[in-house]
Amino acid sequence: MKITLIISTYNRSDFLEIVLSSVFCQSYKDFDVIIAEDGNNTEVKEVVDSYKSRESVSITHLTQQDKGFRKCRILNRAVASAAGKFLVFIDGDCALHPHFISEYAKRSKDNVCLFGRRVMLGKSFTDKLMNRERTTKQMNMLSIVCSDSKRKENSIYLPFRFSFKKHGIVGSNFCVSKENILKINGFDEDFESACLGEDTDIERRLRLAGVGFRSTKFNTIQYHLHHAMTDRIESYNKSFGVYAKKLKQNSYWCLNGLIKKKESL
Secondary structure, three states, rough: HHHHHHEEOOOOHHHHHHHHHHHOOOOOOOOOEEEEEEOHHHHHHHHHHHOOOOOOOOEEEEOOOOOOOOOHHHHHHHHHHOOOOEEEEEEOOOOOOHHHHHHHHHHHOOOEEEOOEEEEEEHHHHOOOOOOOOOOOOHHHHHHOOOOEOOOOHHHHOOOOOOOOOOOOOOOEEEEHHHHHHHHHOOOOOOOOOOOEEEEEHHHHHHOOOOOOEOOOOOOEEEEOOOOOOOOHHHHHHHHHHHHHHHHHOOOOOEEOOOOOOOOO
């Protein structure tokens, strides 16, 4: 198995339904799926079970008790159980372009982390998807341009590499080898609030471990479903406090990751 797709999710079974619909319309087929749920929601289980019953692709559903933000913990469990050589991370509110996994599969390299960007779908566009007036197959550049969405330029699909100014990775759209995630001891479970821990800190430590980075913008297209955004200032400040301490340590190995209590490298 070359690719394991890891989908982190929390409580939104309606969004997960749309995301999985796009997952099983992929042009590339040699992958398995791990749904990493930061909770244990009955409706989420029902959606997952419905796809398990009708899809030939292997689907693993990991859950844990809902004790606040513990995304890094469930992602570590997913990494540990992943069969793929390369791991693609997405969020459960981000639907995929039909060639999303194919583009990661053909561009993946042992010591390179690939990362893409996402279209921010508008409320009206998302509502139509939720009401079944539009299917994921209709999420194309033309429909996006004519919608209330933002970052529409991210819907442009190019089958070749396009160089441009690079930005950092986002946790909902990146690919790295399992070997390199194991090398840095996975996600740092000291991060117990959203922001930084599942992307910025991962990028920092992968760079320290000698991993290169390459943007796949315009290749790995992703569509973020619209939902109300909570005030994340407090969450960001809490995460940044943890991150600042990690910066001083200047280590690629986290002590509270896949393996616990190993000396810092």
